[in-house]
Amino acid sequence: MTPLADLTTLAQDALWHGFAVFLRVTAMVALLPAFGETSVPARIKLIVALGFTLIVAPAVAATPGPNGSAALPIMVLTETLAGLALGLGVRLFILALQTAGAIAAQSTSLSQLLGGAAVEPLPAIGYVLIVGGLALAVMTGLHIKAAALLILSYDLLPQGRFVNASVLSEWGLNQVRVAFSLAFTLAAPFVILSVLYNLALGAINKAMPQLMVAFVGAPVITAGGLLLLCLSAPMILSVWLGALDSFLANPFGPQP
Template identity: 30%
Template structure:
């Protein structure tokens, strides 16, 4: 007679905890992180990726808390996992926010601040053309340097640095996340500074020329000249974009680890 496979309620609850809590953290990260969390990625694909990661990584995560899944403590653990995963994805998203900010600075200096369009891929708001271009290039560079694989590796490492538990999270981690947001403006300014400086110098030169020769129509010549100079500077910027962003991607991944480490202090 073949052996009968039986599962009791205790085993079933342990299996549910071993899958559900890691899955919630993974799904929160996949929903907010670059590449995986883009609006053009269907929700079913995000859920499928999170399920696959939970099935693969779940057996390697060690024992889970003894708290029942269907309880107030289990709900609190689930909320914590949502916050941790979402904040990790947001930390990496800050790098791309800096690229978008650089595009806004460049558009304003080139006179293309009005050249914005409805962007369903960027959340449904108005996005400058240059910002959208730089963001797409940043996503391609992120894929080229295997940033999506490094993102999954950082997610797997977060369970070692901060295991699933019902312990309260430290406020230092959230303060680290707030301080990281300030780097959006500085990084965006560093990326756009060469082009902004060149265009500002050009505008200053045209202003001096207009004062020296009042009959010179600055409005008729200034905008086309600024636009052409901006396009030329963008052409010079593109080959160096990867060298600038690769260290920022590494810093973003390191920031994810530092954030998780700060939460357990």
């Protein structure tokens, strides 16, 4: 009976450890780009979370067994908060693409074109950038980088401990700053094109007041925006992927 009791104890410890890891993994997967999209069925997300758990659990230190009735609620709260913080940090890069697409679309008069093609109403440029960014991230091993991030997170966010609220809030504000800064950087070519277009339009209107420059210029800025999107999309997605990889490699380090 002694070996059986030891085996039962070992199985209980393994289940408790797996459950603790599953809490953090599930919270992060729910917000992870590509895997946590609203178009992905909940069953698929659950399978993905179980797969990440099987990868991460053997790589982190074993979780001590529950000690007292408060152990379970504390574990659920701390691990869920840690997973949500990591997931939100990664999700902000999708927000950066959405914001960049919105800025570019407003700058080039493309904000209404194919605006309802996505699950969430987005301008066409934003939708194209998001789909391209998600495809590029998955092709370059997003699942491997996410698993490495989860393993690294146990050194940065110890299991079963609440993170200092001031530190977490400062980190979150910095990530929001980085996201909007990145969004404007990605949309900079379209903003520059819009400024040049409006300057040229003003000069033409001043020289030829009788000409309806708005009707002449609207097709020009639309065609120019589409052409600029074709030329700059590879560079935009490359810069975005580099920023995402930098965050996944060191989420709590200095961000550009």
